[in-house]
Amino acid sequence: MTTDSRHQALHKQNSHHWAEGFKRSLPVAMGYLPAGIAFGVLAQVAGIPVWATIMLSVVLYAGAAQYACLPMLSAGLPIGNIATNIAAINLRHVFYAMPLLQSLPHNKLAKTYCLFALTDETFSVMTSLPQQSRQALMLPISLFNQMWWVVAGAIGVLIGSTLSDLIPHLDFALVCLFAILAYEQFQSIKRYFPIVIAIVSLAIASLFTDNWLLLMAITICMILILGRGFWIERTVAGVNNDQ
């Protein structure tokens, strides 16, 4: 291999395929545009300033968490309380980077950005690509996806105040969205017990606290989910011992 061709090979390995990345981001745009516009509108209805709404889409960049933080910010919940709730909502992300570790860009800054921007949608697109084309596409896809999300949020902000003047009870759209997200979650796991556990936890938490209601209820949920897991494991082990 000549120096020149080696240089070319190296260059090819490090380069990003921007045009292809843009094309791959278009299906995500179809989902991000309505969801992002909805976020912009809901943030306006919740009384979040324009700059803070855009900041959320740029710095936090997490769909469900951005919706969920709106009522918490309006209510002025303590920051530690909010951050813990958001961590629980985003817990699923802990597993997303695992199958993509080899596909991250070499550049430190690009790598950090790709980890930061690893949303449900970017994860879905990336893992649907063949292994050898992932590395060149990860940064472009991540960037274009977030671009769609931020642009959509800005559009939502622009039309938000007009819409909320025209339509009564527009803030209820947020609850509708939570219901749809819950439906999607249910479809992916097909289990009822997390719903039952949530109702029980809320009932218990309501007895003790008002300000920390959500945080306490989520904590009880975690305890119940883990407790149920250990109980099932013990029962299975017990059955095996009996045999």
Added chain:
Amino acid sequence: MTSSYLILATLAMAGVTFITRALPALIPRKLLDTPWLHRLNESLPLSVMVLLILTSLSYKDVSASTGLNSPELHLLLAQIGALISVLLVYHLSRQLLISMIVGIAALNALLWLFNGTLG
């Protein structure tokens, strides 16, 4: 809701979110590959969504002594009816925006109906 509160809250949320996303690149894989973490990951998101829905409903002003014609009960019933229609439309169409529009329309229609027939 001061500016500094919004900035600090956003940074805190962004911080915990970045940690969850970057964790596999920072710590050994086997620390994350534990059954209890998988169990939480599988079930907790649905629980949290249900909690977010329940805490958003206006149930706090409704008690056993609330009258059938009270606006508080009307609002709660209209909210529940609207959510059922959202789930139905989403189940059939899978259209996020359309389902949300149906939800708002259903809430307003039900409230109008309750006020007209019962109020």
